[in-house]
Amino acid sequence: MTQSREVRLKAYPPAMPDPSHFEMATVDVPAPGAGEVQVRNHWMSVDPYMRGRMRDVKSYAAPFALGAPMGGGAVGEVIASNDPSLKVGDMVQSMNGWREVFNAPAMSLQKVDAARIPAQAYLGVAGMPGMTAYVGLIHMASLKPGDVVFVSAAAGAVGQIVCQIAKIKSHKVIGSAGGAEKCAWLKSIGVDEVIDYRAEENLTKALMKAAPEGIDVYFENVGGKHMDAALAAANPFARFALCGMIAGYNDPQGAAVNNLMMAVGKSIRLQGFIVSNHFAQYGADFQRDMVGWIASGQIKWQETVEDGIDNAVTAFLKLFSGENNGKMLVKLS
Amino acid sequence: MTQSREVRLKAYPPAMPDPSHFEMATVDVPAPGAGEVQVRNHWMSVDPYMRGRMRDVKSYAAPFALGAPMGGGAVGEVIASNDPSLKVGDMVQSMNGWREVFNAPAMSLQKVDAARIPAQAYLGVAGMPGMTAYVGLIHMASLKPGDVVFVSAAAGAVGQIVCQIAKIKSHKVIGSAGGAEKCAWLKSIGVDEVIDYRAEENLTKALMKAAPEGIDVYFENVGGKHMDAALAAANPFARFALCGMIAGYNDPQGAAVNNLMMAVGKSIRLQGFIVSNHFAQYGADFQRDMVGWIASGQIKWQETVEDGIDNAVTAFLKLFSGENNGKMLVKLS
Numbered sequence: 044m045t046q047s048r049e050v051r052l053k054a055y056p057p058a059m060p061d062p063s064h065f066e067m068a069t070v071d072v073p074a075p076g077a078g079e080v081q082v083r084n085h086w087m088s089v090d091p092y093m094r095g096r097m098r099d100v101k102s103y104a105a106p107f108a109l110g111a112p113m114g115g116g117a118v119g120e121v122i123a124s125n126d127p128s129l130k131v132g133d134m135v136q137s138m139n140g141w142r143e144v145f146n147a148p149a150m151s152l153q154k155v156d157a158a159r160i161p162a163q164a165y166l167g168v169a170g171m172p173g174m175t176a177y178v179g180l181i182h183m184a185s186l187k188p189g190d191v192v193f194v195s196a197a198a199g200a201v202g203q204i205v206c207q208i209a210k211i212k213s214h215k216v217i218g219s220a221g222g223a224e225k226c227a228w229l230k231s232i233g234v235d236e237v238i239d240y241r242a243e244e245n246l247t248k249a250l251m252k253a254a255p256e257g258i259d260v261y262f263e264n265v266g267g268k269h270m271d272a273a274l275a276a277a278n279p280f281a282r283f284a285l286c287g288m289i290a291g292y293n294d295p296q297g298a299a300v301n302n303l304m305m306a307v308g309k310s311i312r313l314q315g316f317i318v319s320n321h322f323a324q325y326g327a328d329f330q331r332d333m334v335g336w337i338a339s340g341q342i343k344w345q346e347t348v349e350d351g352i353d354n355a356v357t358a359f360l361k362l363f364s365g366e367n368n369g370k371m372l373v374k375l376s
Numbered sequence: 377m378t379q380s381r382e383v384r385l386k387a388y389p390p391a392m393p394d395p396s397h398f399e400m401a402t403v404d405v406p407a408p409g410a411g412e413v414q415v416r417n418h419w420m421s422v423d424p425y426m427r428g429r430m431r432d433v434k435s436y437a438a439p440f441a442l443g444a445p446m447g448g449g450a451v452g453e454v455i456a457s458n459d460p461s462l463k464v465g466d467m468v469q470s471m472n473g474w475r476e477v478f479n480a481p482a483m484s485l486q487k488v489d490a491a492r493i494p495a496q497a498y499l500g501v502a503g504m505p506g507m508t509a510y511v512g513l514i515h516m517a518s519l520k521p522g523d524v525v526f527v528s529a530a531a532g533a534v535g536q537i538v539c540q541i542a543k544i545k546s547h548k549v550i551g552s553a554g555g556a557e558k559c560a561w562l563k564s565i566g567v568d569e570v571i572d573y574r575a576e577e578n579l580t581k582a583l584m585k586a587a588p589e590g591i592d593v594y595f596e597n598v599g600g601k602h603m604d605a606a607l608a609a610a611n612p613f614a615r616f617a618l619c620g621m622i623a624g625y626n627d628p629q630g631a632a633v634n635n636l637m638m639a640v641g642k643s644i645r646l647q648g649f650i651v652s653n654h655f656a657q658y659g660a661d662f663q664r665d666m667v668g669w670i671a672s673g674q675i676k677w678q679e680t681v682e683d684g685i686d687n688a689v690t691a692f693l694k695l696f697s698g699e700n701n702g703k704m705l706v707k708l709s
Contacts, residue, residue, distance in 0.1 A: 095641060104641075266637060288637040298637045301628060304599060304621040306648035308428060313646040315639035 045072045045081070045122075049112040049142035050355050055099050059293040059363065064097075065113075065356045075125040075146045082135055082152070083144050084119035084375045087352075088166040089359040090200070091264075094292040104317075113141040113355075116171060118155060118162045119375075129154065136165050141355050143375055160337055167200055167370035168344045169333055175286060175318040176204035176262075177329045182321065183284035183314045184260045186212065191254050193217045193273055196264035197234065198225035198345070200370035201286060205262045206234050207342050214260075217253045219246070219269065221365045228368065232343055240269070247272040257281075266290045266298035274302035277309055285315040293363060345369030378405045378414070378455075382445040382475035383688050388432050392626040392696065397430070398446075398689045408458040408479045415468055415485070416477050417452035417708045420685075421499040422692040423533070424597075427625040437650075446474040446688075449504060451488060451495045452708075462487065469498050474688050476708055493670055500533055500703035501677045502666055508651040509537035509595075510662045512617035515654065516647045517593045519545065524587050526550045526606055529597035530567065531558035531678070533703035534619060538595045539567050540675050547593075550586045552579075552602065554698045561701065565676055573602070580605040590614075599623045599631030607635035610642055618648040626696060678702030 046069055053066045075081045093115060096107045107113060117140060121133045126149035129135065135152040139145050155165045167173060179201075180186055192209040196202045197218025209216045210233045218229045219238040226237040236253035243249040250258070250272045257278035263270060266288025273283065291298025306313060336342040347367040349358035355373045362371055379402055386399045408414045426448060429440045440446060450473060454466040459482035462468065468485040472478050488498045500506060512534075513519055525542040529535045530551025542549045543566045551562045552571040559570040569586035576582040583591070583605045590611035596603060599621025606616065624631025639646060669675040680700040682691035688706045695704055 270636065285636075285640045287640055291637045295634060295637075298634070300633045300636050301631070303603065303618075303633050303636065304624045304628075304631045306646060307618045307620055308650065309648060310650055310653060311648045313639060315642060315644045317641065317643055320643060 045144050046070070047072050047142050047144035048352050049140075050352060051112055052097060052107045052109055054109065055097055055106070056293075060094065060097065060360060062356050062360075067353070068112075072144045072146060075123055078126045078148050078150070079146045080121045080126055080129045080135075080149050080152065081123035081144065081146050082119040082137065082139075083122045084117045084142065085134075086118045086163040086166055087141055087355065087373045087375060088116035088171075089355065089362060089371050089373065090115065090172070091287055091289050091292065091362050093359065094363075112139075114138055115140040116166045117141075118157075118165050124149070126150075134162050136170070141352065143352055159334075163346065163370075163372055163374075164337075164344070166372060167346065168204055168337065168342060169330075171318060172200040172370060173204050173333055174322070174326070174329045176201045176208060177333065178318055178321045178325050179262055179284035179286050179316060180205050180208055180260070182325060183316045184262065184282045186214070186260060189214075190259035191215045191217070191256060191278075192260045192262065193219075193250065193254065193258040193276070194262045194264075195219050195240075195269040195273075196287075196289065197229055197237075198368060199264060200367075202262070202264055203229075203232065203344055203369050204342065207232055207336075210234070211336060211341050215254070217250065217258065219250075219265075225368060228345060247275045250276045260284070262286060264289060267300065270298075270300045271302040274300075274305040274309075274311070277305070277311055279309045281309060281311045283311060283313040285313055289363065346372055348372050348374050350374050378477050379403070380405050380475050380477035381685050382473075383685060384445055385430060385440045385442055387442065388430055388439070389626075393427070393430065393693060395689050395693075400686070401445075405477050405479060408456050411459045411481050411483070412479045413454045413459055413462045413468075413482050413485065414456035414477065414479050415452040415470065415472075416455045417450045417475065418467075419451045419496040419499055420474055420688065420706045420708060421449035421504075422688065422695060422704050422706065423448065423505070424620055424622050424625065424695050426692065427696075445472075447471055448473040449499045450474075451490075451498050457482070459483075467495050469503070474685065474706075476685055492667075496679065496703075496705055496707075497670075497677070499705060500679065501537055501670065501675060502663075504651060505533040505703060506537050506666055507655070507659070507662045508619060509534045509541060510666065511651055511654045511658050512595055512619050512649060513538050513541055513593070515658060516617035516649045517595065517615045519547070519593060522547075523592035524548045524550070524589060524611075525593045525595065526552075526583065526587065526591040526609070527595045527597075528552050528573075528602040528606075529620075529622065530562055530570075531701060532597060533700075535595070535597055536562075536565065536677055536702050537675065540565055540669075542593075543567070544669060544674050548587070550583065550591065552583075552598075558701060561678060580608045583609045593617070595619060597622060600633065603631075603633045604635040607633075607638040607642075607644070610638070610644055612642045614642060614644045616644060616646040618646055622696070679705055681705050681707050683707050
């Protein structure tokens with residue numbers, strides 16, 4: 044019998060999560076039943092949205108269950124199969140989360156082509172973060188020719204793709220990120236104006252200086268002062284895609300907004316969205332466009348990798364201190 | 377030569393306006409020139425949006441000029457004509473504001489039918505406030521069958537019409553207003569659940585009690601705590617029409633919002649709008665529908681009337697203390 048370690052949620056964190064809210068367990072994984080396969084994860088994803096499911100309130104997704112392994116995107120290899128649709132050696136993507144080995148119905152897994160692009164890219168640029176960037180920028184913000192685009196957390200897993208899609212489509216792009224290293228990376232991928240928000244006393248002034256013509260689209264990952272700056276710098280009829288507000292995930296006051304009134308006078312549209320509601324409508328477009336952009340070298344990406352399931356919690360917590368460059372991943376084998 | 381008194385803006389109020397920010401002047405009005413008519417105003421309008429133009433910053437509309445008569449909607453009678461398109465006795469609507477008598481090009485004025493509905497209704501239910509309600513509810517909030525509708529400042533000039541259009545279309549409507557008198561009026565026009573926000577310690581709880589099924593549409597006139605309550609009570613894919621945020625007009629902190637993060641998880645759309653951008657597209661629909669509703673007795677309205685141009689400033693200031701029931705008007709003759 045195979046053994047697997049898994050990270051379980053032990054308690055809902057009232058504010059900033061810390062290692063005490065999680066626990067490691069070792070479980071036995073039997074041979075896969077009829078229609079099932081056994082998967083050994085190679086890569087698992089930690090993402091800011093997971094924080095939102097670590098609370099016991101009704102939201103767009105059910106809260107993570109206490110005592111159960113954390114859910115989340117993962118890519119692994121089939122190591123035993125009891126279903127004709129998948130064979131040993133196939134690489135598959137799941138939402139089965141923070142564990143080393145698991146059994147699952149073959150039909151619940153998505154086979155991925157790891158020869159074409161690296162397996163872990165299916166957790167990033169070619170996966171949920173990439174599709175979030177694509178749907179948010181193009182559809183939620185209704186990107187139009189000539190729009191000036193502002194992106195917060197621009198060096199994050201989603202932000203870095205938003206910036207590059209906007210550049211592929213010939214837009215002026217302003218990105219904000221924390222720290223010189225991230226800002227340098229953004230410059231290197233063609234972002235026109237980069238704001239190191241940690242170095243700026245007045246984010247609104249910095250944004251207005253970077254975009255004296257005003258912004259037409261804002262891709263929101265941060266909230267709070269970033270939202271206030273975007274509202275202040277927005278042109279009439281600007282469109283904001285609300286993807287996340289990480290400033291408020293552990294401190295509700297962090298996402299407090301003072302300038303929302305400006306949305307009236309400027310006829311601004313703010314559209315909150317969850318990418319999973321848009322797979323059916325835009326999934327095929329995304330696959331076609333993104334595979335093409337990766338193949339032609341038009342999309343680059345950064346990853347930050349932590350090694351081993353022992354470091355999964357560490358990797359997750361680093362999202363909130365901004366220690367990741369691009370997609371944060373945990374390598375499991 | 378006719379004399380006319382006019383109210384001029386003397387200084388931009390830094391916070392709450394008071395009478396010292398205005399001044400009364402008396403001017404001579406010569407006979408109308410070629411193509412012009414002379415109008416004696418019967419009614420003038422004071423509206424919350426005017427506060428937004430009393431500041432020296434770029435906005436959707438130019439700031440009011442200091443030393444010039446205040447602009448704004450007015451209805452008056454042609455008392456001299458030098459243009460064949462209008463004759464003495466015709467009633468006309470203008471945006472020429474807070475004055476007793478003025479000359480204007482005939483083509484800049486809109487003739488109104490004061491036999492059909494009262495002249496002052498063209499400043500309210502059949503005018504800009506009515507059209508704001510219509511466009512905001514039906515188009516900006518994309519009203520759909522079965523939507524539960526929440527309206528703040530529900531007893532105001534715009535809110536009272538929003539509530540009634542929603543009831544005509546068979547929606548459940550929750551209205552918030554300040555004080556027992558306004559709440560009783562809302563009940564009398566068929567609003568299903570009325571919240572006296574001054575009597576509630578926790579607006580979110582009150583709203584969730586009034587709409588345990590959640591709200592699908594929010595018509596925003598107030599901002600701040602009202603917006604937070606609406607975000608908390610909203611169902612997934614709710615649509616908010618942002619018409620105004622009077623809580624922040626004189627105190628920017630009054631419209632501060634803490635719950636905007638909820639717009640992400642619930643995929644909420646917030647759409648700011650200015651009615652003047654929608655006259656061309658929806659003006660004819662509005663006229664047709666509203667005249668029909670008034671004729672069939674389906675739309676009622678309240679007015680609060682102050683007498684004489686001496687009381688124009690008082691009337692305007694009462695908007696911010698909530699002393700108006702429905703449309704606030706100044707009767708000039």
